[in-house]
Structures are given as C-alpha cells and as structure tokens.
Amino acid sequence: MRGLIVDDAVFMRKILRDIFVDHGYEIIAEAGDGHEAVQAYREHQPDFVTMDVVMPRMNGIEAVKAICGEDGTAAIVMVSAIGQESMIAQALDIGARDYVVKPFRKEDVLAAVAGALVRP
Amino acid sequence: MSNEYLGLYLEEARELWDDGVAAISAGGDPGRDQFLRAAHTVKGMSGTMGYKSLSAAIHHLEDLARDNFANPDISAVWQAIGAALDRAAATQNAASLEEFQWAPLESAQPAPDNSVAPDNDEPVSKTAPGDTGAWYRLTPTESEPMPAVRIKQWRLELVRMGFGQIHPADDQGELATDLQVFVEDPVDLNRISSLRNIGTIAMVESFADEAGAAVESSPAGPVPRTPGLVPAPVLRVDLRRIDTLFDEIGQLQTHLRVLNSVEYGSRSWGREMREVQSLATRAVHRAGVLRLSTLAPLMDSFEQSAMQAAESQGKNVRFVRDGESIRVAREIVERLRPLIPHMARNAVVHGIEGTNDRIAAGKDPTGEIRFSAVQEGVEVRLTIADDGGGVDVGRLREKAATLQIDVPDDAAEDELLRLLFVSGFSTREEADDLAGRGVGLDAIKEAVESAGGRVRAEQHRGQFFRIELTLPVPLTIQNVVEVESGKASFGLVDTGWQPVEKVNGSAPAVLPGSSEAGGTVLSDGVFHVKVGGWRRIPDVLLHRLRPPLDRIRGASGFYLDEDGRPKILYRPMPEGSA
Numbered sequence: 267m268r269g270l271i272v273d274d275a276v277f278m279r280k281i282l283r284d285i286f287v288d289h290g291y292e293i294i295a296e297a298g299d300g301h302e303a304v305q306a307y308r309e310h311q312p313d314f315v316t317m318d319v320v321m322p323r324m325n326g327i328e329a330v331k332a333i334c335g336e337d338g339t340a341a342i343v344m345v346s347a348i349g350q351e352s353m354i355a356q357a358l359d360i361g362a363r364d365y366v367v368k369p370f371r372k373e374d375v376l377a378a379v380a381g382a383l384v385r386p
Numbered sequence: 387m388s389n390e391y392l393g394l395y396l397e398e399a400r401e402l403w404d405d406g407v408a409a410i411s412a413g414g415d416p417g418r419d420q421f422l423r424a425a426h427t428v429k430g431m432s433g434t435m436g437y438k439s440l441s442a443a444i445h446h447l448e449d450l451a452r453d454n455f456a457n458p459d460i461s462a463v464w465q466a467i468g469a470a471l472d473r474a475a476a477t478q479n480a481a482s483l484e485e486f487q488w489a490p491l492e493s494a495q496p497a498p499d500n501s502v503a504p505d506n507d508e509p510v511s512k513t514a515p516g517d518t519g520a521w522y523r524l525t526p527t528e529s530e531p532m533p534a535v536r537i538k539q540w541r542l543e544l545v546r547m548g549f550g551q552i553h554p555a556d557d558q559g560e561l562a563t564d565l566q567v568f569v570e571d572p573v574d575l576n577r578i579s580s581l582r583n584i585g586t587i588a589m590v591e592s593f594a595d596e597a598g599a600a601v602e603s604s605p606a607g608p609v610p611r612t613p614g615l616v617p618a619p620v621l622r623v624d625l626r627r628i629d630t631l632f633d634e635i636g637q638l639q640t641h642l643r644v645l646n647s648v649e650y651g652s653r654s655w656g657r658e659m660r661e662v663q664s665l666a667t668r669a670v671h672r673a674g675v676l677r678l679s680t681l682a683p684l685m686d687s688f689e690q691s692a693m694q695a696a697e698s699q700g701k702n703v704r705f706v707r708d709g710e711s712i713r714v715a716r717e718i719v720e721r722l723r724p725l726i727p728h729m730a731r732n733a734v735v736h737g738i739e740g741t742n743d744r745i746a747a748g749k750d751p752t753g754e755i756r757f758s759a760v761q762e763g764v765e766v767r768l769t770i771a772d773d774g775g776g777v778d779v780g781r782l783r784e785k786a787a788t789l790q791i792d793v794p795d796d797a798a799e800d801e802l803l804r805l806l807f808v809s810g811f812s813t814r815e816e817a818d819d820l821a822g823r824g825v826g827l828d829a830i831k832e833a834v835e836s837a838g839g840r841v842r843a844e845q846h847r848g849q850f851f852r853i854e855l856t857l858p859v860p861l862t863i864q865n866v867v868e869v870e871s872g873k874a875s876f877g878l879v880d881t882g883w884q885p886v887e888k889v890n891g892s893a894p895a896v897l898p899g900s901s902e903a904g905g906t907v908l909s910d911g912v913f914h915v916k917v918g919g920w921r922r923i924p925d926v927l928l929h930r931l932r933p934p935l936d937r938i939r940g941a942s943g944f945y946l947d948e949d950g951r952p953k954i955l956y957r958p959m960p961e962g963s964a
Binding site for chain 1: 391394395398399402422423426427429430431433434435436441445691694720721723724725727728730731826829
C-alpha cells in the first residue's frame with residue numbers, strides 16, 4: 267500500500283513516515299501544504315493519504331475537497347492536533363474517511379488507515 | 387518518543403516559535419491567524435513527543451488568542467515556551483519540555499458558572515471526585531440529520547476537554563448512534579478541572595446541553611465497556627452480483643405469487659413449485675458467494691510485499707502459494723489485508739537468512755516462503771512458513787523476563803513462541819531479529835480471534851518458522867462432483883476427479899448400482915471410484931451436518947441440488963483414518 271503524507275511540519279511527516287514504513291507501507295510522497303498535496307495526489311495516485319488540517323497556503327479541508335472532487339475513492343485520514351473539531355467534521359462530510367488526533371499512538375494511525383483502506 | 391526525533395523537533399519548533407513571535411508583534415487578525423497556525427503545529431508536535439503539559443499550555447494559549455489576541459499574557463507564556471526550547475537545545479535534553487510548568491491564567495478562566503447545569507428538575511446522578519467513575523451516555527436528538535458525524539464532533543470536543551475514555555455506545559462502529567463518556571478517577575478529574583476550573587460532571591452536562599444531546603448516566607456504577615470499539619465489518623462486493631441476486635429474489639416472488647393462485651397439486655402448481663425451489667437454491671448460493679472471498683487478495687498482497695522486501699534486502703527468495711481459491715469469510719480477508727504486507731516483510735527481513743549464511747548452513751541459497759491454505763471441514767488453515775533459522779527462544783524468555791511476563795521455567799517452545807503474539811512484546815524500536823519477528827502479530831491475532839479463529843507459531847530451529855492462522859468458515863462453497871450410485875446420488879469434494887480407462891495399483895471402490903459392465907471409473911490420482919454416472923457442479927454451498935449425521939465418516943456436510951434435495955458431500959479418506 268502506497269501512502270502520501272501531508273503535514274506542514276517536517277517533524278510530523280518524519281514520525282508518520284517512520285510508523286508507516288516500519289509497518290510495511292510505502293510512502294511515495296510527502297507534501298507540506300494543500301497545494302502540494304493535490305499535485306502529489308494527481309502525480310502518484312496513492313492508496314491512502316494522511317492529511318493535516320492547519321497548513322499554510324491551502325489548508326487540509328480545501329485539499330480534501332479538491333482531491334475527493336477528482337477521485338471519489340480517495341482514502342484520506344485527517345491527522346490534526348486537538349482544537350480543530352469543526353474542521354474535521356467538515357472534512358468527514360466532504361469525503362475524508364477517518365481522523366486521528368495528535369498526539370496519537372501509532373496503533374491509532376495504523377488502525378485509521380487500515381480502516382480507511384477497506385471501506386468502500 | 388526517542389531521542390532520534392528530538393533534534394528535528396527542536397529545530398522545527400524553534401522556527402515556528404520565531405513565526406509566533408513575529409505574529410504577536412504584527413498583531414491584528416492576520417497576526418492572530420499566523421500565530422494560531424504556528425502554535426497549533428507546535429502543539430501537535432509537542433503532544434507527539436509526549437510533552438503533555440507543554441501541549442496543554444499551547445492549547446490554552448490558542449484559546450486566549452482566539453478570545454483576545456491583544457492579551458499580554460500570550461506573549462508572556464510564549465516567551466516561557468521559547469526559553470524551554472532554548473534550554474532543551476543547549477543541553478540536548480528534553481527535561482525542560484517534559485516538565486514545562488504552567489498554570490491557566492486568571493484572564494482565561496471562565497467565571498465559576500452555575501448556569502451550566504441543565505434546567506432539569508431531576509439531574510442525572512452525579513459522581514463526585516473520589517468515586518471510581520461513571521458513564522454518561524450522550525444521544526443526538528432525533529432531528530439530527532447526521533448523527534454519526536455529530537458524534538464524531540462530540541468525541542473530538544470531549545477529547546479536547548480532557549476526557550480519555552469515550553466510546554461509541556453501541557456496536558455500530560462508524561454508524562454509532564450515541565456516545566459513552568467515562569468520568570474516571572480523581573487524578574483525571576483534577577487534571578480536567580485544572581484546565582477548565584469547573585466541575586467535571588457539570589462539564590459533561592453543560593456539554594450535552596450545548597450540543598443538544600440527550601444525556602443519561604449509568605444508574606449504578608460504571609456500565610460495562612461495550613465491545614463497540616471495533617467497527618462493524620463492512621464488505622466490498624461486486625454490485626453486479628448483488629443485482630443478480632435481487633433479480634432472482636424478484637423472480638422468486640413472482641413465482642410464489644403464481645403458486646398461490648393455482649390449484650394445489652395441479653400440473654401448474656408442480657411446475658411453479660420446482661421453479662421456486664430452483665430459484666431459492668440459487669439465491670442461497672449467490673448470497674453465500676457474496677459473503678465469501680477467495681484468499682487470492684491476501685496471497686497477492688503477501689507476494690508483492692515479500693518480493694519488494696527481498697529486493698531491498700538483497701536476498702534471494704522464492705514465493706510459493708497454494709490454495710488461493712479457498713474461500714473464507716470476506717470480512718476476515720479485508721481485516722487481514724492491511725496487516726499482510728507486514729507479515730511478508732517480517733518473513734523476509736527477520737526470517738530468511740542472508741545468502742552467505744544460508745550457504746554456510748548448507749541450505750539452498752534461495753530462501754523459500756510458502757503461503758498455503760487448506761480447508762478442513764468448516765475451518766480453513768492458513769500457513770505462512772519460511773525456511774529460515776527461526777527464533778531464539780532463549781532470547782524470548784529473556785525478553786519476557788524484562789517485561790515481567792510470567793513464563794514457567796518448563797515452558798515448551800510453542801508456549802514461548804506464543805509470546806510473539808502478545809501486544810507490546812515486540813517493538814520496532816529494538817529493530818533486532820527477535821523483536822521484528824513479532825511486530826504486527828498482535829494485530830493479526832486480534833483480527834483472527836475476533837473472527838472466532840486461532841493463531842499459533844511453530845518452528846524447527848535452523849530449519850523453518852511458521853505461523854498458522856485457523857479460521858472458521860461461516861459457510862463453505864465447494865466444487866463438487868456429483869455421482870450416482872443406483873438410485874442414490876451424492877457429492878464428492880472435487881479434488882480433480884477425471885474419468886480414467888484403468889487405474890494402477892489398488893482396484894477402484896465400486897459403488898452399488900455401477901455394474902461391472904457399465905459405469906465410469908473416476909480417479910483424482912489418489913482415490914479411484916466406480917460410479918453409475920457423474921457430473922461437475924461448481925460453487926456448491928455447503929451446510930453443516932447436524933448430529934448424528936456429522937458422525938458419518940468422511941462426510942463434510944450437505945448441499946441442496948437444483949430441486950432443493952439435500953445431498954451429502956463426502957471427502958474420500960484412506961481406510962483406517964479417522
């Protein structure tokens with residue numbers, strides 16, 4: 267399974283990448299904002315995406331909207347620090363499949379992605 | 387969180403902190419937005435590093451900034467955070483971040499608020515700090531158009547408020563219709579209170595009030611935690627198959643209607659009755675197929691991951707698969723699928739030795755990984771085996787000791803291997819062969835056991851290591867060869883039966899009714915049987931035999947033929963076997 271990690275913090279991308287790679291997933295691209303995320307999604311067509319909410323230029327909600335507009339089957343899991351409830355609910359409304367709240371346990375992230383991958 | 391990430395954290399947090407300082411001096415709405423973005427990111431990173439107090443402080447700052455960005459306290463707390471970051475960078479030690487001291491600022495605390503209790507004459511029973519705890523059940527109002535989304539929102543909000551134990555209340559997973567909140571112990575209550583300075587119980591009630599939720603508390607002590615944490619399995623099925631099924635059910639309904647309107651026992655009645663039986667049988671078969679999946683998706687995924695791992699590790703690995711057409715419950719395939727790449731990687735990375743080691747041990751330089759499945763009655767056994775060196779059980783024992791897991795001194799090898807399935811026993815942080823071998827096996831065990839199956843590992847040190855997953859099959863589809871024996875007919879599990887001119891070795895078993903002159907000899911290469919007539923029937927839905935029929939030797943179950951007549955399915959067995 268090939269994933270795209272979207273987060274404006276290099277640190278968070280590294281943590282997430284390590285979790286996925288350690289568990290047999292492949293990370294094919296990373297993006298630091300919504301614009302990069304949409305571009306990377308088009309280019310790599312990943313099997314799943316982890317998406318931060320608060321990011322410069324284009325935020326995670328707009329990115330989810332753009333990606334799901336192009337690919338209704340996109341498996342996107344929102345990964346956000348607490349305090350962004352309404353935005354996450356919005357993301358779930360427009361097509362994100364699940365969410366994880368930072369700080370997360372790696373099991374939570376893996377479970378959310380695994381769940382997103384099997385959902386229709 | 388290991389030190390490995392500290393450097394990266396400090397570097398990035400410091401940059402974001404600088405952004406925050408610039409934003410505070412810029413002021414105004416753009417400044418506030420920039421500050422919130424920087425603060426939010428540092429909060430997430432800090433939480434991830436385990437700096438709970440620091441993370442909580444930043445969360446508090448976000449509240450302050452949203453309320454009034456001109457509040458001078460914001461700058462003061464932000465400076466304190468900067469100092470802690472500097473200290474950590476100077477000493478390369480996270481103590482200043484781990485023990486970050488802060489207290490909610492007076493200006494941020496809501497005034498003690500008595501209006502938060504709902505205007506209800508019979509308030510829900512309250513659990514005071516010091517009690518063990520209580521459950522609260524929150525339910526969206528009936529007018530709520532999207533209860534599941536609302537519940538997700540609530541859950542997040544409650545997490546933000548500091549509640550730890552929040553679960554969908556029923557067994558519907560994603561489609562939960564209410565939420566349970568557990569108000570835990572005094573320690574947690576204090577923690578929550580320090581953040582909000584209002585009573586915890588009032589918090590739940592006021593939250594419910596504001597959210598428009600109906601709230602009900604557990605009447606006597608904690609209600610048991612529901613098993614609702616596992617989302618209800620969702621199956622992916624080909625829409626065309628469902629359409630075909632519905633089409634047949636529609637036809638069934640039409641024939642039943644006709645059946646009701648014709649004279650009982652008439653010729654028309656007989657014709658309609660046969661049609662109904664045939665349609666009903668087909669519908670049951672189709673429903674069964676929808677419920678099941680072959681093992682091919684798992685084996686494909688395994689092979690792909692194993693080969694990738696072999697390439698990146700520079701190991702020569704041969705992958706052998708067997709039994710992929712066996713069908714098991716579709717949901718177990720879907721639950722196992724995300725976990726399979728990990729098992730494949732483990733087998734290659736931690737199972738198969740390097741080429742030189744293999745040669746030195748007198749083994750084939752190319753390692754072999756075999757993923758096979760066999761059906762045994764109503765169970766399917768998956769075996770994932772590698773011909774690597776296996777696991778050092780002595781080290782398993784040592785590891786168990788360090789984790790204070792009780793292992794009897796005389797524990798047998800397979801008992802020790804069971805440790806690999808214990809959650810938390812193996813961690814990637816240790817990244818050695820022993821630890822790596824078990825990573826993810828706890829999840830596999832959970833998935834298999836939740837489907838009513840079981841797992842085990844076994845090995846022959848130096849020779850092989852294998853993991854067996856035994857899965858119950860809710861219903862079984864089998865390819866059948868139906869044979870005639872006089873007036874009777876029954877099924878044989880299709881193990882590749884072919885008509886043959888003559889057989890070598892043992893004489894064929896001759897079934898009654900297949901005379902010496904007529905009849906056909908069928909052979910599957912092992913067994914030979916002489917029958918009166920035969921035909922292949924693919925995809926037959928097998929039912930369990932109930933006592934005492936389940937004691938018939940060699941009988942795997944029964945199926946219904948097109949006319950709805952039950953027929954026993956046999957799996958030929960050698961003489962003398964059980």
